[in-house]
Amino acid sequence: MTMYAAPPSVTAEIHTEVPQALRIRDRGSEWLYGRPGPTPDCFLEGPSFDRDGTLWLTDIVFGRLFKVSPAGEWSVAAEYEGEPNGLAFHRDGWAAITDQKLGLLRFDPASGKISPLLPRARREAFRGINDCTFAMNGDLYFTDQGQTGLHDPAGRAYRLRAGASQADALVSNVPSPNGLVLTPDGHTLYVAATRDNAIWRVPITEDGGVIRVGRFIAMSGGLAGPDGMALDAKGNLVVAHAGMGTVWIFSRLGEPLLRIRSPRGLGTTNVCFGGPENRDIFITESETGTVLRHRWEHPGQALFAHV
DSSP, X not given: OTTSOOOOEEEOEEEEEOOGGGOOOSOOOXXXXXXXXXXXXXXXXXXXXXXXXXXXXXXXXXXEEEEEOTTOOEEEEEEOSSOEEEEEEOTTSOEEEEEXXXXXXXXXXXXXXXXXXXXXXXXXXXXXXXXXXXXXXXXXXXXXXXXXXXXXXXXXXXXXXXXXXXXXXXXEEESSEEXXXXXXXXXXXXXXXXXXXXXXXXXXXXXXXXXXXXXXXXXXXXXXXXXXXXXXXXXXXXXXXXXXXXXXXXXXXXXXXXXXXXXXXXXXXEEEEESGGGOEEEEEETTTTEEEEEEOSSOBOXXXXXX
16 A cells, blocks of 8 residues: 555544443453453444345344344344354345354344354364355355464355355465455455455456456555455445554555544444445444444445345
C-alpha cells in the first residue's frame, strides 16, 4: 500500500450494539485459549442479511446466533456448544455456518435447528474453519484457518459443490486464511491471508481448477491483518482490517480508494452490504460488540441468497 497515495478517510457511524442484557460476563470459553486480556462479553462476526432484511450475526466466544430486526431489536436465535464464525445464506432460506469447533454446519432459521453439513473433509479433521460464501451456482467456498500462520502456512480454502458430499481443497498453503469473496463469474476467489497481512488472488479455470495464485494486495500495520471481505457491484473489494480499527476499499485493480475508521475499538472483523439500495456497508467491531455502518456510492454485489 505504500506505493499509493493515502486514500480519503472517513469515520463510520454506530448502527447498533449488543444490548447489555445479552452480554455474558460470568463465563469462560475454550475459544479464548492463548488470547490475552479479560474475557470479552461477546465477539461479533459473520454479518449477513436474509431476504426479509434481518441482520444476522455470530458470537464466536459463546456459541450464539443473533438476529437484529430492521427496527433494531436484538434476539438470540440459537445458542449451542460451538464456535460459530462465518454465516452465509442459501437462496432456499437456510444458512451455512463455519464453526471453528464443529466444522461446517447447517442452520434453519425457521426452526432454530443446527445440524452437521460437513464435519470434516475426506476423513481429515479441519483445523478450525473460519468464513464462507456461496457462488452464484450454489457451490459453497470456505476457509480452514485454525492456528496457521507464517510459522505453519498450511491453511486451506475449500469448495463444496452444490449437492456434493465432500469438499475439495483449492489451496493448501495459506498462512491463516480468513475471509473470502468470489466474483460473480466464479473465476476469481479472493482470500484474506491474515498472518501474511495480504489478500491472495486465486484464479479458477473453466473446469474448476486453480492456477497462478498470487498476492493481490500487500497490506501493513494492524495487530492482526485482513479479515472479512465483501465485493461491490463494480468489483471493488471491501476489507475489514482486524486490529487496525479500519475497513479499506480497494479498486478491482487493488488501488486503495477509501479508509473507513472505527469510532470504537480496533476489532473490525467483518463486513457485509445491506440497507437502502444495498449501499450501506455494515461492519462488526468485535472488541465492543458494535455494528458500524457507512454509506458507499455503489451497491454491494448481488449474493446467491437474494437471486
